Amino acid sequence: MNQRTSPLAFLGKIEGLPVLGVLALLFGAFIFTAPDVFTKPLIYMSFLQTVPPPLVLGLGLTLVITAGEIDLSFPAVVAFAGFAFSWAFKNLPMPVAPWIGVLIALAGGALVGYLNGLLVAKIGVPSIMATLAAQFFWYGATVLLAGGLQLNIGEVERTAVHHLLTGRIFGIIPAQAIWALGLAVLLWFILNRHKFGEAIMFIGDNPNVAQVMGIDVVATKIKLFTLMGMIAAFAGLLLTIEINVFFPTQGAGFMLPVMAAVFIGGTLISGGQGSVIGTLFGSYIIGSLQAGVVATGITSYWVQSVMGLIMAVAVALNVMIGEGRLARLSSRISHWSMPVRR
Amino acid sequence: MVDAPAQHCAVRMVNIEKYFGLVCALKKISFEVSQNEIVGLIGDNGAGKSTLVKILTGVFPPSSGELYIADKRVDLKAYNVKRAHALGIETVYQDKSLGEKQVLWRNFFIGRQVTLPFGFIDVKKEKEIANEIMINMIGFRGKGITVDSKVSKLSGGERQGVAIGRAMYFDAELIILDEPTVALSLKEVRKVLNFVHKIKEGGKACIYISHDIQDVYEISDRFIVMDRGEIVASLEKKDITLKALHEFLLEYAHGLKDSDTKEFA
Numbered sequence: 001m002n003q004r005t006s007p008l009a010f011l012g013k014i015e016g017l018p019v020l021g022v023l024a025l026l027f028g029a030f031i032f033t034a035p036d037v038f039t040k041p042l043i044y045m046s047f048l049q050t051v052p053p054p055l056v057l058g059l060g061l062t063l064v065i066t067a068g069e070i071d072l073s074f075p076a077v078v079a080f081a082g083f084a085f086s087w088a089f090k091n092l093p094m095p096v097a098p099w100i101g102v103l104i105a106l107a108g109g110a111l112v113g114y115l116n117g118l119l120v121a122k123i124g125v126p127s128i129m130a131t132l133a134a135q136f137f138w139y140g141a142t143v144l145l146a147g148g149l150q151l152n153i154g155e156v157e158r159t160a161v162h163h164l165l166t167g168r169i170f171g172i173i174p175a176q177a178i179w180a181l182g183l184a185v186l187l188w189f190i191l192n193r194h195k196f197g198e199a200i201m202f203i204g205d206n207p208n209v210a211q212v213m214g215i216d217v218v219a220t221k222i223k224l225f226t227l228m229g230m231i232a233a234f235a236g237l238l239l240t241i242e243i244n245v246f247f248p249t250q251g252a253g254f255m256l257p258v259m260a261a262v263f264i265g266g267t268l269i270s271g272g273q274g275s276v277i278g279t280l281f282g283s284y285i286i287g288s289l290q291a292g293v294v295a296t297g298i299t300s301y302w303v304q305s306v307m308g309l310i311m312a313v314a315v316a317l318n319v320m321i322g323e324g325r326l327a328r329l330s331s332r333i334s335h336w337s338m339p340v341r342r
Numbered sequence: 343m344v345d346a347p348a349q350h351c352a353v354r355m356v357n358i359e360k361y362f363g364l365v366c367a368l369k370k371i372s373f374e375v376s377q378n379e380i381v382g383l384i385g386d387n388g389a390g391k392s393t394l395v396k397i398l399t400g401v402f403p404p405s406s407g408e409l410y411i412a413d414k415r416v417d418l419k420a421y422n423v424k425r426a427h428a429l430g431i432e433t434v435y436q437d438k439s440l441g442e443k444q445v446l447w448r449n450f451f452i453g454r455q456v457t458l459p460f461g462f463i464d465v466k467k468e469k470e471i472a473n474e475i476m477i478n479m480i481g482f483r484g485k486g487i488t489v490d491s492k493v494s495k496l497s498g499g500e501r502q503g504v505a506i507g508r509a510m511y512f513d514a515e516l517i518i519l520d521e522p523t524v525a526l527s528l529k530e531v532r533k534v535l536n537f538v539h540k541i542k543e544g545g546k547a548c549i550y551i552s553h554d555i556q557d558v559y560e561i562s563d564r565f566i567v568m569d570r571g572e573i574v575a576s577l578e579k580k581d582i583t584l585k586a587l588h589e590f591l592l593e594y595a596h597g598l599k600d601s602d603t604k605e606f607a
Contacts, residue, residue, distance in 0.1 A: 195461045202452055205441040212401075212438055214424045214453035272443040 016277030068271025078251025081236030113229020204271030382562030499530030
């Protein structure tokens with residue numbers, strides 16, 4: 001075999017590196033086009049505050065998509081968990097109320113996920129249909145329980161739960177950014193270094209192989225959907241506690257950006273292979289796009305098109321580097337640009 | 343039938359029957375495979391070969407009958423794929439033995455990982471052992487394939503080599519090869535047959551299922567012929583030539599031997 005190794009060949013082997021490159025390019029472009037905004041720390045602090053909820057969702061979804069499944073119910077779980085917390089906070093005795101709220105929200109998310117898992121793995125409903133139905137159902141249930149009203153929980157700012165989940169470390173760094181990063185590290189280890197993660201990859205790759213090699217496909221999928229439900233509830237908590245208010249349609253805008261972040265990160269839509277690190281960077285790409293493009297001063301009519309363009313380029317770059325095409329291209333470019341050595 | 347009481351049986355089936363509803367898929371199947379023996383299982387589509395293999399590997403239970411592995415009777419109610427693995431029955435399938443997008447070292451250990459506490463995988467150890475298997479058991483050397491290669495980069499024959507090496511590493515007493523050479527080029531078929539020879543050198547038993555009579559003839563010590571859910575013949579290789587075996591099978595294919603089936607069943 002004649003494989004030319006180029007100095008850039010290693011790039012495709014390091015997980016998440018292509019997406020990190022895109023993120024760096026993007027921020028470089030923003031610094032260039034909107035220096036007033038992007039040379040000051042404020043905008044970055046604001047990203048660290050707004051990106052974590054969709055990032056947390058993306059991390060969970062990465063595992064689900066790696067298993068060859070999809071979960072469309074997570075926006076509703078965000079709302080459901082936000083309501084569960086807010087209700088507990090308003091109605092339970094004070095010192096313990098927020099803690100119980102967190103527990104109820106996470107348990108609620110786990111329950112939704114568990115039911116999704118049963119539908120998909122036990123009964124055999126395609127996950128896209130099962131979780132779409134779940135999204136309708138749990139949004140409906142949330143609106144019903146909340147009476148269609150929003151709940152203001154401004155007093156949550158004085159609680160330890162608020163400081164723990166969404167406080168400002170050293171007065172500036174949003175705690176949710178650290179939580180999201182911690183979850184990314186944990187899920188990276190689960191996917192890449194744990195039996196559960198290996199089961200997820202093989203199921204996404206080929207469920208028949210997983211089955212004959214002794215993996216309990218049904219149990220693994222149920223666990224996975226339950227985990228996704230809990231993670232979505234956690235994202236709901238981060239969101240609700242940060243903005244101090246629950247509203248019945250919260251989370252609705254997350255669906256497509258979160259999916260875009262996962263796929264930009266290099267997780268295969270066909271399953272079998274997922275990149276937690278890619279999703280981490282992908283989420284920051286998606287999360288900073290709108291603010292960044294607006295800050296460049298482009299006419300607002302252009303904003304969406306430019307966002308779409310950047311997404312397409314990001315995915316294309318990822319595919320090319322992942323397949324080693326960029327490495328080959330770079331070796332060809334260096335071949336063209338340098339005088340022939342003898 | 344072969345009867346050598348001194349020799350251990352890797353596996354023995356006695357009067358195994360399988361019904362799917364009212365349809366009888368297997369009728370009073372009795373046969374055995376000795377240690378260090380390669381048995382070729384031959385039969386047309388629908389003869390019941392896959393059903394037999396699935397019962398043997400614990401994918402589903404038979405309707406009645408007895409199964410012995412290493413001379414011990416198996417409790418068929420508690421028998422499943424995991425149990426079969428524990429008892430040393432390994433299967434190499436035509437196409438569902440390996441995860442395509444996964445690296446080799448993961449494929450070697452999927453389902454029975456070397457673990458650290460809390461279920462985390464000991465990657466270093468797994469790679470070490472996988473490398474050992476690749477070099478010593480299946481002789482992958484200097485082909486640009488490492489334990490970090492993805493299965494999708496391997497040729498069909500190499501894939502079967504990995505699956506066979508894995509089965510041997512996990513101390514299989516009986517390796518079942520279910521159509522391992524379908525859709526492979528002649529050169530690749532040759533590789534697979536070489537791997538099968540290694541199974542016998544390792545002192546293990548093997549059931550080789552294939553449509554290709556020529557491969558089966560070359561590799562096997564004995565042939566079991568199935569037709570419509572029954573074993574219709576068990577032939578020693580020394581008693582029959584490839585040509586005679588071929589003709590024998592053709593006669594079944596044309597339904598000429600219908601009246602004789604009873605005496606073998």
